[in-house]
Amino acid sequence: MSPHSRLTELRLLLGIERNTTRHGEKWISGIGALLGILVVYGLTRWTFPTEAASAVGGALMVTSMGASAVLLFAVPQGALSQPWAVVGGHLLSAFIGVSCQKLFPGHAWTAAIAVGLAVLGMYYLRCIHPPGGATALAAVIGGPDVHALGYGYLLMPVLINVAAILSMAIAFNALFPWRRYPAHLHRRRQTSRITQPAQRQFELTQEDFSAAMEQLNSYVDITTENLTELLELAKQHAERNITHPDAILRGRFYSNGKLGRLWSVRHVLEGDGPALAYRVVAGEHTGSAGSATPDELRQWARFEVVLQDNGRWVIAD
Template sequence: MKPLSSLPQSLRNWLSIERNQTNHGEKWISALGALIGITVVYQLTHWCFPHGFGGAPGGAILLASMGASAVLVFAVPHGALSQPWSVMAGHLVSAFIGVSCQKLAPDQAWTGALAVGLAVGAMHYLRCIHPPGGATALAAVIGGADVHALGYQYLLTPVSINVAAILTAAVLFNACFAWRRYPVHLHRRRQQTAPVASAQRSVDLTQEDFHAAISQLNSFVDITDDNLTELLELAKQHAERDALHPALIAPGRYYSNGRLGRAWSVRRVSVTPALEGPTAQRLVYAVVAGNGIGNIGHATADDLRQWARFEVELQHGGRWAKRQPS
């Protein structure tokens, strides 16, 4: 959004504000899915328990943590933390730990913290990390006398009923949109991937190519661009080849080194010559994106040409893209 894009780059880096990679339609679909999902959870749970349970009013049988799960399964349906195993096991394991902690150390100030800490550790070992699970564990401790009276029935009602409802809604709703089928296994099976000849794979992946591919995917991915591109860069370093470089470095233009992750950088060549050395051979440049942003230096045109992979331009939304020849 424009207000976030207008923030200084250093502040955006500190706050870790990622580029917005989804269009308006995808955002509204996510919002609609969350609305429908929570409605399904509420209605199904009330249908199963019209008078509540354990003396609790009807509204108490809807876990607040389901709101957080709805964000994941509808806004990030292909994320690792959103998949069925994470949702099911994350909530149920955390609920078991929360109830156990409450039984072993009732009415202690640290019981809730212990429940959440143990739930996080268990989800790590069981490969079912699901952030809302922490809230489910905490609710078992601070939910009050009605929740405490349920004991381990808390795992069945309301946790299992809520989880089954949110997963059913996620599968059915996301199935309406081919690009966001849930779970992610269904999306992968339906993808049609054209075979690529080995000769075609010699094209080197760059930061600009990666951003363009993420934008085309139009799906929120719960891993930052920097972390994913850094992983790709480490793999790429083992098979790096000679790179093509611009034939000419023109003042006033922007150039990228074509690297990935933290190694990626964009420089703007100044129209003002360097103060040191022969002006015909030295150019001033400023780092405007990526590694070393804000730095100013000078180098010969040949050095800059060897550093640069291609010319780039800044597009709408703050994304750098390869400049197409005019």
């Protein structure tokens, strides 16, 4: 196995995906998170002045708000970022954390039970929000000041914090039309992008997606609406690019246009002779090499591609 193949295998094992987000979007996310945390602190301080905050040990902010800020401003379209997930996830987890601390105070395993029950509860109430686990944990390990709040912890600081960061997320993301938050608000706008599909041999249905998700048996951080929209746009794109390249040129990159493990990009190498040597540069078996006749490669290839600066392969102009 070549060094390039080892690096690719290591990247896949670690789950390091290629980043296709533009620099502007990254800055928007960072600025949004900054403003979100400022608003959380400011609104909490305004709602509970210094004197009141001192009376409850100065617990103005739950550290899990930092994790919520990542989801709300970096992944606003994700299922884990939607309002019910944020509100329900934090409040339910806070309730479970306080209850566990009251029932089993001082035990080393209390925190573990609180987090485990919080995950279970969020699953059943359909409000999975990863930072909720930290909210439950803080209720147990937050120390005497947090323990003294009792169920008041749900109001101050959790509910106040959640209301502040959620309000900021709605207001801030609304400034940018492509940021769908909450996702439902922009569904009609996004629907206009989907044109009438051409006649196809078969159509995937909502029931197909439901059956596939049940078979996958794992939580996926994308809404059904976003998933079906993404697939429909991809199918329309495919219908406009159904021919094979007219010729295979040395030095160019070609994709077979398939999905998942079947996807592959080959770099046709420079050289002489009737056979064309190539190296796999993306997809499974990255780093492996081979050779084929020009006609064999043309039938294998769906289109010529180029690698953008963001690491995404796109169809060459």
